[in-house]
Amino acid sequence: MQEGIQLPTIVVVGDQSSGKSSVLESLAGISLPRGQGICTRVPLIMRLENHLSPQPEIFLEFDGKVLPTDEENISNAISAATEEIAGHGKGISDTPLTLIVKKKGVPDLTMVDLPGITRVPVHGQPDDIYEQISRIIMEFITPEESVILNVLSASVDFTTCESIRMSQKVDKNGERTLAVVTKADKAPEGLLEKVTADDVNIGLGYVCVRNRIGDESYDEARALEATLFETHPLLSTISKSMVGIPVLAQRLVQIQASIIVKCLPDIVRKINDKLSANMEDMNKLPKNLGSVAEAMTAFMHVLGCAKESLRKILIRAEFDEYPDVLEMHCTARLAEMLNQYSDQLQSNTKESESKHNFLRDEIKDLEETKAIGLPNFLPRTAFLVQLQKKVKGIYSAPFEFVDKIWNYIENVVVRVLKHHSDNYPQLSFSIRRAALNLVAKKKKQSIDWVMDIVEMEKLTDYTCNPEYVTALNQLMAQQGKVMEAVRDHGMPPEVHVNGFGQVDVAHLRNNVEIVQEAFDLKMRMTAYWKIVLRRMVDCMALHLLFSLQNLVNKDLEMEIIQSCWAHREMDCSGCSTSLLLWRRSVRG
Numbered sequence: 001m002q003e004g005i006q007l008p009t010i011v012v013v014g015d016q017s018s019g020k021s022s023v024l025e026s027l028a029g030i031s032l033p034r035g036q037g038i039c040t041r042v043p044l045i046m047r048l049e050n051h052l053s054p055q056p057e058i059f060l061e062f063d064g065k066v067l068p069t070d071e072e073n074i075s076n077a078i079s080a081a082t083e084e085i086a087g088h089g090k091g092i093s094d095t096p097l098t099l100i101v102k103k104k105g106v107p108d109l110t111m112v113d114l115p116g117i118t119r120v121p122v123h124g125q126p127d128d129i130y131e132q133i134s135r136i137i138m139e140f141i142t143p144e145e146s147v148i149l150n151v152l153s154a155s156v157d158f159t160t161c162e163s164i165r166m167s168q169k170v171d172k173n174g175e176r177t178l179a180v181v182t183k184a185d186k187a188p189e190g191l192l193e194k195v196t197a198d199d200v201n202i203g204l205g206y207v208c209v210r211n212r213i214g215d216e217s218y219d220e221a222r223a224l225e226a227t228l229f230e231t232h233p234l235l236s237t238i239s240k241s242m243v244g245i246p247v248l249a250q251r252l253v254q255i256q257a258s259i260i261v262k263c264l265p266d267i268v269r270k271i272n273d274k275l276s277a278n279m280e281d282m283n284k285l286p287k288n289l290g291s292v293a294e295a296m297t298a299f300m301h302v303l304g305c306a307k308e309s310l311r312k313i314l315i316r317a318e319f320d321e322y323p324d325v326l327e328m329h330c331t332a333r334l335a336e337m338l339n340q341y342s343d344q345l346q347s348n349t350k351e352s353e354s355k356h357n358f359l360r361d362e363i364k365d366l367e368e369t370k371a372i373g374l375p376n377f378l379p380r381t382a383f384l385v386q387l388q389k390k391v392k393g394i395y396s397a398p399f400e401f402v403d404k405i406w407n408y409i410e411n412v413v414v415r416v417l418k419h420h421s422d423n424y425p426q427l428s429f430s431i432r433r434a435a436l437n438l439v440a441k442k443k444k445q446s447i448d449w450v451m452d453i454v455e456m457e458k459l460t461d462y463t464c465n466p467e468y469v470t471a472l473n474q475l476m477a478q479q480g481k482v483m484e485a486v487r488d489h490g491m492p493p494e495v496h497v498n499g500f501g502q503v504d505v506a507h508l509r510n511n512v513e514i515v516q517e518a519f520d521l522k523m524r525m526t527a528y529w530k531i532v533l534r535r536m537v538d539c540m541a542l543h544l545l546f547s548l549q550n551l552v553n554k555d556l557e558m559e560i561i562q563s564c565w566a567h568r569e570m571d572c573s574g575c576s577t578s579l580l581l582w583r584r585s586v587r588g
């Protein structure tokens with residue numbers, strides 16, 4: 001039950017002083033604390049077991065303690081245990097107290113006695129005593145496996161009983177409710193009519209009893225009860241199948257047996273489910289690595305699993321281990337980031353020049369790079385100056401991209417390694433540190449590589465891509481139109497140039513000689529720059545994939561082995577030697 005599996009239980013509920021404890025002690029043939037006012041202040045689980053030996057065995061269990069007791073002292077022992085659990089006053093607690101009674105002749109029953117329901121707190125009770133008691137009662141009677149033994153005093157109107165109201169909340173048609181009517185001796189008038197009218201819907205029927213009163217012995221009480229229901233002019237008219245403690249005991253044993261039959265398959269299933277879940281949890285617990293072989297096996301297992309997981313999510317686009325964690329669908333996330341990088345490069349190099357400044361920058365560079373030489377000869381330096389300016393404009397983008405990508409990969413790698421090494425606290429710290437070191441190294445390599453790439457683009461211009469010539473020819477085809485607009489002052493000063501839109505050429509009319517060269521320079525740069533941007537994205541993609549392959553297939557293993565070796569944190573002597581051998585073999 002502590003594991004959340006409900007077992008069939010007979011739960012005794014009733015208004016305060018209705019006689020619940022008296023019924024239980026009559027069934028068990030032992031003394032329980034009885035009296036006016038609240039006596040039962042904690043759930044009392046009573047396990048009655050028919051016992052062959054004439055010597056009874058009685059124990060109290062609570063808070064992990066087992067206290068043997070005997071028939072004479074049982075009432076005091078329960079009162080003392082109740083005080084220990086719920087304090088000395090009149091407060092209550094939901095911590096249960098278990099009473100095990102192994103005694104010859106008692107029915108094999110397990111029942112729970114609960115505090116009686118009271119609406120008005122007495123002196124020393126908290127104001128919310130009703131809510132506290134209701135909560136405990138509801139907790140016990142709500143499970144479908146519970147049979148509700150509703151104890152009603154013959155002297156009260158059943159329809160006004162609080163315990164009936166509560167049991168009807170969870171068992172509307174009374175299918176699992178049995179009523180025990182106590183104090184039949186005190187209020188015999190109209191009892192037959194009350195139990196036959198069944199105004200309160202009790203599905204399992206009524207049993208009327210007379211409990212032990214005062215200092216009577218159990219045998220005396222049973223004999224007096226039998227005589228009462230035999231001879232009393234009103235009570236003797238009630239069917240014999242509805243009166244007396246022995247009838248109640250027999251009914252309860254039958255009910256308990258039938259409910260066990262009904263619930264057992266489900267209980268077995270729940271226990272098996274729970275067992276498998278617990279076994280699974282247990283397998284996840286940190287393992288004790290007691291020998292070199294065990295430590296090496298664990299280490300290799302963690303590494304193997306982590307590598308396979310990373311291979312799946314970083315390279316093979318298989319997400320079965322993280323179906324709902326989008327962040328771990330790495331190939332898709334990396335592709336998205338690469339697309340964003342490409343967009344960023346494009347937007348960083350968008351022409352910011354206004355239509356009135358067309359070719360102004362090119363003319364300036366041409367003038368600054370001219371030398372003594374033949375006219376109409378495009379100086380290469382002018383082209384390189386323009387190229388360097390362009391590269392400068394996008395300089396930060398590849399570095400930012402590399403930073404972003406490796407931060408993301410670091411999170412992924414650390415998460416995967418943590419997942420696989422959580423069970424091995426001896427390893428997890430070193431493994432995490434190794435992962436962080438490794439990603440930092442890989443990031444540094446990427447930054448160095450980007451630095452080279454950017455420098456190479458700045459240094460010189462080259463492509464063998466035929467698209468360059470095609471694009472250049474298309475752009476240059478517009479040269480005639482532009483030059484005409486520049487030369488012919490009678491024409492409107494605006495002309496449309498593909499890729500640049502409507503441009504103003506009025507400012508070029510004073511500088512006609514150099515315009516042709518400037519146009520040539522601009523068109524060459526436009527055609528070439530497209531190639532440069534594409535090359536930067538393509539190379540970055542290949543570099544990234546290459547780095548990831550290396551990380552997963554060799555760097556990770558090597559880094560982790562070296563880290564564990566360097567710090568010798570595996571928690572067993574001799575592991576270091578084995579690691580050394582293994583490290584050598586991996587290197588080999």
Ligand SMILES: Nc1nc2c(ncn2[C@@H]2O[C@H](COP(=O)(O)OP(=O)(O)OP(=O)(O)O)[C@@H](O)[C@H]2O)c(=O)[nH]1
Nearest residue numbers: 016017018019020021022035038039040116183211
């Ligand atoms: N005459 C008579 N008195 C009874 C009978 N059953 C119980 N009593 C008395 O009623 C009083 C209350 O009985 P308990 O058994 O303590 O009642 P309870 O419902 O367990 O009380 P709480 O747990 O404190 O709510 C005691 O004084 C009992 O002796 C009965 O059948 N006949």
